[in-house]
Amino acid sequence: MITAVRKPMEEIRGMIAPFKKILIVGCGTCVAECASGGEKEVGLLASALRIDAKNRKREIEIKEMTIDRQCVYEFIDQLTGIIENYEAVLSLGCGAGVQALAEIFPVAKIFPALNTTFIGQTKEPGLWIENCRACGDCKLGDFAAICPVTRCSKSLFNGPCGGSKDGNCEVDPELPCAWNLIITRLEEKGELGRLEKIYEPVDWSKMGKGPRKIMREDQSI
Amino acid sequence: MTSSRLKKILEKGHFAVTSECGPPKGADPKAVQDKGKTLKGFVDSVNVTDNQTGVVRLSSMASCVLLKNEGLEPVLQMVTRDRNRIALQSDILGASALGLRNILCLTGDHQSFGNQPQAKGVFDLDSIQLIQTVRKMRDQGVILGGEKLTLPPDLFIGAAENPFADPLNYRAARLAKKVAAGAEFIQTQCIYNIGRFKEWMVEIRERGLHKKVFILGGITPLKSARMAEYMSKNVAGIDVPAEIIERMKSVPAGDQRKEGIKITIELIKELQGIEGVHGVHIMAIEWEDAVPEIVREAGLAQRPDVD
């Protein structure tokens, strides 16, 4: 899933300061799962902004709305006929959602309320970890399903470096060393021999020469 | 084919003595030249660090040329942290064209440790891929992707290895990988735990790696008990045994530098006795003055003449 965290209130307040009628749009998919942009979070942000406006003796009118997906036209279309009534829109979608809204409603003033952070996994309630950089050329099969691009601070393909200590990374001692994990897991499987091969320089162009796109004839209409 | 002096010394079976020079935090050539003058005649070559620990300093390549003009043989350290493959290959050609003959291929310390923690780390290649790249350029006369060079670079190719980092049981395998990639000499992380180093060398010999690559043991003289404690606690991948820290503490502060030098000399003597160790790499961090004394007292001041 795509994870995100709410921007500081001060930044959000700054963005909407000139406006009185505000639509807050949540997204029910990834950012709802990571508790940053779903219906609940829309409610919280709306409540906080209303309290804040009242304390500053400012007038504000907020409408809350959460759509299933902010990155797909069919869902965004639900805002047609509503969005036009508001001076500004605070999107609690990921970066893709904010841009999709803005593309479909080019006149609306759309602001991001979240900082999109990473592609990750819900490791336990309240803990999300980054484990994919969308490099476009997945090599997890070679590394016991632990991504060296994402989980090694130096993205080494022929690790570990000299900074692995007690199974943790020197860059952040709270962070497990990806290469320690790779080696341990391959050892357990009796597949450590896999690492004898030198990994050739990676083709980073698969990460995009600019924005990437996927086109599928069979899916198009 | 390379005309590296370090290579000749190692090939002739001499116990090599190399050292290190950290460039200044400024555009001051004299700082490099002065360090060169201190070391000249006592060591076979001098490594020049490449923005070590992510701290901006006078460039490694420029400093190497300054040292070369002083009559020393520099080893260009090159990290993949700051340059992509275009810049790395270009600098490899540049180094050779400027007459540098040794390169040490490193990934480099993470940028978050330095004075530019906001920098974007490049890490397009890792150290092993860099070794492979230099080797390809030199031996096959091509760059990555196969395009031919008009003149290949002439460089003796080195790498670093840390026998003390985790996972310990993978460290010899990692050296094997660097050798397979094409490393011709290895300079190790600083050794304080000679016992652990010897264990690692046993593994190295079992794999026959000591016959395929020249291994130089790295040593950093301790300036004080505090430095010993600091390195032990705060620098990942450095193993300072408690006995060394105790020994440093057991002498008064004013004598601790002397004790540090004594320990260094004892370690060098130990290294000389280990099969498969071909030299010592003395990294006296901001303490280059100590090197001549160490080399002299270790009985290594008579450097071989191979030219």
Place this chain on the structure above:
Amino acid sequence: MKKTNAGKKYAIFFCQQIDKNQDVNRRSIEKEFGPQIRFFPIPCSGRIEPLHLMRAIESGADKVYVVTCPEGACRYREGNIRARKRLLYTQNLIEEIGLERGMLELIRLKAGNNYTVDKLTRELLG
């Protein structure tokens, strides 16, 4: 009620488990204080959501209490721990909009005592 508290509005969220007769016991207080106090009995303090606390502030509460059972005594094991975490989260949020953290207060009852909501409320309001 002390004079300084006169006119202040209170919202009191409390775990129903702490007083089996809360329904009856709170009536006298509600009569006495009228709209100054609003009670929100909840089956377990772990059901508290930040949004409930925000809504209480939005509705004009000057002070919001969350009363939980003693540590280790939660009928649903971890309800009172969750209540504390959510209260902390909400305290951070209101601080970001310039309100005092103290507007939200967690009251964790002591073990071994029998509480009634009316007595407790009088204690809280001094």
